[in-house]
Amino acid sequence: MNRIKGQMILSTVMIAALLAGCSTGKTPQSSEAAAPPKVSSDPVTLTLFQQFSEPDIVMNKHIMEAVKKKFPHVTLEIIKSGKGTTAEELLSAGQFPDIIYSSNPSISNVYVKLGLVYELTALIKKYNVDLGKFNPLLLDAIKLQAPNGELYALPHYDNSMYLTYYNKDIFDKFGVPYPKDGMVWEEYLDLQRKLTRVADGVQYQGMDPQTFRYGHPGYSNFAAGTNDKPDLLNDKWVEHFRLAASFYKVPGAEWKQGKKSWTDQFFKDRTTAIFAYRDYISNFQDLEKNGTPMNWDIVSYPSFKDSPGIGIGTDSHNLSISATSKHKEEAFQVIAFLVSKEAQSELVKDGKLSPLTDQDLKDNFGKNLDILKGKNVQAIFKTKPTAPEKVNPFSTLVSNEVNTMFKEFEKGNDDVVTLLRQANEAAAKSIEAEKKK
Numbered sequence: 001m002n003r004i005k006g007q008m009i010l011s012t013v014m015i016a017a018l019l020a021g022c023s024t025g026k027t028p029q030s031s032e033a034a035a036p037p038k039v040s041s042d043p044v045t046l047t048l049f050q051q052f053s054e055p056d057i058v059m060n061k062h063i064m065e066a067v068k069k070k071f072p073h074v075t076l077e078i079i080k081s082g083k084g085t086t087a088e089e090l091l092s093a094g095q096f097p098d099i100i101y102s103s104n105p106s107i108s109n110v111y112v113k114l115g116l117v118y119e120l121t122a123l124i125k126k127y128n129v130d131l132g133k134f135n136p137l138l139l140d141a142i143k144l145q146a147p148n149g150e151l152y153a154l155p156h157y158d159n160s161m162y163l164t165y166y167n168k169d170i171f172d173k174f175g176v177p178y179p180k181d182g183m184v185w186e187e188y189l190d191l192q193r194k195l196t197r198v199a200d201g202v203q204y205q206g207m208d209p210q211t212f213r214y215g216h217p218g219y220s221n222f223a224a225g226t227n228d229k230p231d232l233l234n235d236k237w238v239e240h241f242r243l244a245a246s247f248y249k250v251p252g253a254e255w256k257q258g259k260k261s262w263t264d265q266f267f268k269d270r271t272t273a274i275f276a277y278r279d280y281i282s283n284f285q286d287l288e289k290n291g292t293p294m295n296w297d298i299v300s301y302p303s304f305k306d307s308p309g310i311g312i313g314t315d316s317h318n319l320s321i322s323a324t325s326k327h328k329e330e331a332f333q334v335i336a337f338l339v340s341k342e343a344q345s346e347l348v349k350d351g352k353l354s355p356l357t358d359q360d361l362k363d364n365f366g367k368n369l370d371i372l373k374g375k376n377v378q379a380i381f382k383t384k385p386t387a388p389e390k391v392n393p394f395s396t397l398v399s400n401e402v403n404t405m406f407k408e409f410e411k412g413n414d415d416v417v418t419l420l421r422q423a424n425e426a427a428a429k430s431i432e433a434e435k436k437k
Helices: 056-071 087-092 104-112 121-124 136-143 168-174 185-195 211-215 235-249 264-266 281-289 330-339 341-349 359-363 377-381 395-410 417-437
Strands: 013-015 044-050 074-079 099-103 154-160 163-167 205-209 271-278 296-300 316-321
Touching: 044 330, 056 074, 056 330, 056 341, 074 316, 074 330, 099 104, 099 330, 104 136, 121 330, 136 154, 136 316, 154 264, 154 330, 163 168, 163 377, 168 185, 168 271, 185 205, 185 235, 185 271, 211 235, 211 271, 235 395, 235 417, 264 271, 296 377, 316 330, 330 341, 341 359, 359 395, 395 417
Parallel strands: 044 074, 044 099, 205 271
Antiparallel strands: 013 074, 099 316, 154 316, 163 271, 163 296
């Protein structure tokens, strides 16, 4: 570890007693058949590569401490990706860790390309991990990151939690009824019109529909049967972005020079009534800690009329074994434990969605979080993520142009067809240039 000495290595924990394996939920024919494989209990050091920033409670409590409590004879070290410790640098130095903690896109974009991920099917069978207990959309999303549907990871937690947060004080100020679960975007446009007004010299607005840029359930950016022909000019996309542009056409919601970000407008200035996006529960915890609590609640994420109850994106934070690991069996034992109901039962209490479908886990969601007491917590489970798609190496090039186009909506340019044509042409040029590299 000389090459990475002094880098972002977190605390070392001792673990012993290997996991006895995850049950399949089926009655074994004999006690001998049910016995877990024997694995050496000799002291061993495992390293875990942490690709991205993660809340301390996840890394410390639900990985380091949980593993320490379960297994006393393995030493676990966490190495954060950073200057001098990127995946490429560690691989080049022959020091890449045993376990990878990453999100879906990076499986394909980084680790498959580098040949760093190990296919888990054999170990899953060997240790009787029941894949039927997982949310199938999450497993499908992971398999779609692989060239031939390989399973290169198991999900640690479901990061597909989309919600509508709202500031009750603004609704009360203008006498507007609170939003409800199951509302569609057109109903939120109506709230935008009712809540975007000036009061006491302050300009308020209903919401900022930033998530429109991430697409629409079931709509592809590419022409049918292709993965390199952008198709942003079809009727579906025109209708989608016309609805998005309508939010910015409401008087008082127009873009102005120096206008703050949508997160600042909601959490800091409190001039925006509704914020619809991912898991931002920790932001409300921070407001409480800072002595500036908000009077808020949640409802389910807005959906579209043609796809009720469906949100955007399917994502999870995942655990993989590196192909270079000399301790694959021990690494899998740790992973199998972290995704088991035993470990997940504690994770969900701190506000992370489990990849397991067990109802007990849903019922215990957020039990440790005082910030969620009295809130409409069940709204979290009323929106399903979009079905995942096969990874397209050119998707980012198209989404970059959509983001550029969206900035024009914010500024009041509602010529949707012209903007989509420009985005489509720019994306096509970028794809052709990429193919020539």
